[in-house]
Amino acid sequence: MTRAAQSAVSDETAAIKSLEAQHLVQSYRRAPFVLSHGEGVYLYDTEGRAYLDLMAGIAVNALGYGDPELTAVLSEQAGRLIHVSNLYHTAPHAELAARLCALSFADRVFFNNSGSEANETAIKFARKWARMRHTTGPAKTELVAFSSAFHGRTMGALSITPRPQYQDPFRPLLPDVKIAPYNDLDAAAGVIGAGTCAVFVEPVQGEGGIHEAAPGFLQGLRELCDRHGALLIFDEVQCGVGRTGSLWAHEAAGVTPDIMTLAKPLAGGLPVGAALVTEEVASVIQPGDHGSTFAGGPLVCSAAGVILNRVSEPGFLAHVTEVGAYLKERLLALGSPQIAAVRGRGLMLGLQLTLPAAEVIAAGYDHGLIMVNAGPDVLRLIPPLILQKQHVDEAIEKLAHIFRLLA
Ligand SMILES: Cc1ncc(COP(=O)(O)O)c(C=O)c1O
Numbered sequence: 001m002t003r004a005a006q007s008a009v010s011d012e013t014a015a016i017k018s019l020e021a022q023h024l025v026q027s028y029r030r031a032p033f034v035l036s037h038g039e040g041v042y043l044y045d046t047e048g049r050a051y052l053d054l055m056a057g058i059a060v061n062a063l064g065y066g067d068p069e070l071t072a073v074l075s076e077q078a079g080r081l082i083h084v085s086n087l088y089h090t091a092p093h094a095e096l097a098a099r100l101c102a103l104s105f106a107d108r109v110f111f112n113n114s115g116s117e118a119n120e121t122a123i124k125f126a127r128k129w130a131r132m133r134h135t136t137g138p139a140k141t142e143l144v145a146f147s148s149a150f151h152g153r154t155m156g157a158l159s160i161t162p163r164p165q166y167q168d169p170f171r172p173l174l175p176d177v178k179i180a181p182y183n184d185l186d187a188a189a190g191v192i193g194a195g196t197c198a199v200f201v202e203p204v205q206g207e208g209g210i211h212e213a214a215p216g217f218l219q220g221l222r223e224l225c226d227r228h229g230a231l232l233i234f235d236e237v238q239c240g241v242g243r244t245g246s247l248w249a250h251e252a253a254g255v256t257p258d259i260m261t262l263a264k265p266l267a268g269g270l271p272v273g274a275a276l277v278t279e280e281v282a283s284v285i286q287p288g289d290h291g292s293t294f295a296g297g298p299l300v301c302s303a304a305g306v307i308l309n310r311v312s313e314p315g316f317l318a319h320v321t322e323v324g325a326y327l328k329e330r331l332l333a334l335g336s337p338q339i340a341a342v343r344g345r346g347l348m349l350g351l352q353l354t355l356p357a358a359e360v361i362a363a364g365y366d367h368g369l370i371m372v373n374a375g376p377d378v379l380r381l382i383p384p385l386i387l388q389k390q391h392v393d394e395a396i397e398k399l400a401h402i403f404r405l406l407a
Contacts, residue, residue, distance in 0.1 A: 013046045031365055038065025041384050041391055043370060051365070052394055054383045055372040059206065059238050059348070062265035062307055064384035070268050070306050077302040084298065086291060092301035099308055100276055103247060105256035108282040111296030112273030115237035115263035116152025119200070121275040122259045123156045123174075124290055126198035126231045132284040134229060137194065143174070144191050144199040144230075146182040148208030151200060151235055160200050182211060185220040192221075196230040198259075203249040206238035209378040210343045210350025218253040231258040231281065237273075238348070241265045242311035242385055245321035245346035265311075265385075267304040311385065320346050320385050323392060327381065330396045336403035347387060351379040355406060363402040369395060 016034045033045040041064045043051045056062070063070055077092070084090060097109040110125075112118045123143065130140040145151065145160035152158065158167060159174035167173060178191040182205065192199060199221055205211040218234075225232040234257040239249035241262060246252060248260070258281055263273040273295070294300075310316055324346040331342045331351065338360075341352040353360065357373035364371045374380040383391070 010047060016046070031370075033365065040064050040066070041387055049368065051368050051370045052391060052398070053370045054381050054395060055370055056265075056382055056384045057269060058264065058372060059243060059382040060264045061269050062242065062311060062385045063268055064386045067268070067306075067386075069310070070303060073302050073306050074299065077299050080298075082297065082299045083294065085293070086296060090298045090301075092298040092305060093296040096296075096301040096304050096308070099305065100262075100274065103308065103312055104260065104276055105278070106260065106276035107279040108277050110275045110277065110285075110290065111301070112263070112275065112292060113271045113295050114152070114273045115235075115261065116154040116157040116273075117292070117295075118237065118261035118263050118273035118275050119151045119157040119160075119235060120154055121273075121290060122198070122200070122233050122235075122261050123160075125259065125275065125277060125281055125285060126233065128289065129231060129281050129284045130197040140195055140197050140229070142176045142178055142195045142197055144178050144180065144188070144196055146180055146188075146201055146205075148182055148205055148211060149200065149202060149235075150205070150207035150238075151202075152237075182208075183214040183217050185217060185224075188221060189224055192224045192228055192230060194228060196225075196228050198231040198233050199225055200233045200235055202235045202237075202239060203253065204239040204244055204344065204348055206348070206380070206382075207374055209352075209375045210348060210380060212344065213253065218250060219255050222255040222257075225258075233257055233259045233261070235261050237261055237263040238382075241307065242317055242320055243346055243348045243382065244344075245317055245324055247312050247317065266307060267300045268307045270300045270303050272300050272304055316385070323347065323387055323389060324349070326389055327387075327392045327395075330392055331381075331399075334396065334400055334403065336400070336407075338403050338406065347381070347383055347385055349381040350374055351381070353377045353379055359406060360399075360402060363405060364398070367398045367402060369398050369402075 013034050035043050036046045037044050041053050043053050100109050110121050112121055134140045143160055151160045159177050162179045180187040180191045203213050222232055234250050236249055258278050260276045266272045338354050339351050340354055343350045357379045360379050361371050372380050
């Protein structure tokens with residue numbers, strides 16, 4: 001009997017699920033329980049059951065749940081100022097932008113509210129940059145992206161997310177998009193040329209199944225972009241901000257982009273996005289070119305300040321590397337026949353399965369584990385970055401049991 005079936009569902013749980021079923025647009029397949037609160041790396045449902053969280057709100061909740069510093073800063077800032085407008089100066093967004101620049105290649109930041117929006121910003125900035133800087137010759141409007149990429153669901157970001165099931169119902173998309181196979185530099189060289197405005201790439205692909213850029217791939221793209229006068233854009237919405245054990249996932253490659261987009265973990269669970277850019281890119285943007293009502297608000301930016309300070313600590317990043325390596329080692333040692341491969345680094349791992357990931361995820365719910373997929377047969381482990389080795393041991397014990405059950 002499953003955990004869910006063992007205890008009868010309370011009236012409260014049933015009422016919430018019924019309201020949701022009646023009144024929310026049914027664009028998600030939701031888990032069978034209702035979440036009520038969290039503490040550390042655990043979530044609790046309205047029936048009082050605990051779940052070890054291995055997905056962190058899809059790579060968002062870097063510090064887990066109820067972090068005392070984050071909670072205190074948020075309550076203090078909420079009492080002081082939640083929102084004004086980008087028409088006014090406030091300390092939190094100025095300080096956050098300065099910190100992001102100090103910690104990266106970037107000279108300037110444009111804030112957004114999500115990863116998709118940050119990529120829309122990158123598309124618009126790249127298009128304007130190409131228009132201003134390449135005034136003669138053929139049109140320079142093409143966007144290049146890669147197979148299995150995920151850049152978001154808004155129309156621009158969707159246009160560079162080459163998945164028929166996401167794109168086809170919503171055509172027509174942006175024109176002038178070219179797709180090459182991920183990690184294939186020769187193929188990239190075939191599509192990047194005089195007409196290329198920008199190349200979008202995830203240094204570690206998330207939704208597409210946890211694929212790391214092969215050695216030399218990002219450097220090769222940098223060279224191609226430089227040769228053809230195109231911008232290189234790293235989408236670190238999922239892999240950035242400490243997830244892979246370095247602050248930015250591209251660090252190991254030894255090259256920097258012209259634009260980097262961030263979102264998910266940056267504000268510890270509040271909606272945020274950011275496009276980090278060089279002075280050269282920023283210099284083509286004038287007042288009125290782009291904007292957002294909510295982006296960069298004082299509450300969100302004060303939360304992001306906490307996350308960035310904590311995650312950028314060398315000790316914190318070393319912890320992610322160490323616990324991630326331990327998790328990977330223990331997953332490999334499981335020896336379950338259903339695990340064909342383990343990919344990724346830091347706390348961004350993918351298990352290539354020989355059965356549908358949905359079956360493992362459903363069994364996880366019954367055994368107090370929350371996990372998410374990355375495609376039909378990849379189980380993605382992207383826990384809060386504060387995960388400890390004892391949590392890895394608990395997860396491995398549960399996974400071993402689940403794989404035995406499903407054998
Ligand atoms: C690499 C990457 N880019 C962009 C996005 C879109 O972000 P959002 O869902 O915040 O719009 C995602 C979301 O999963 C992502 O993983």
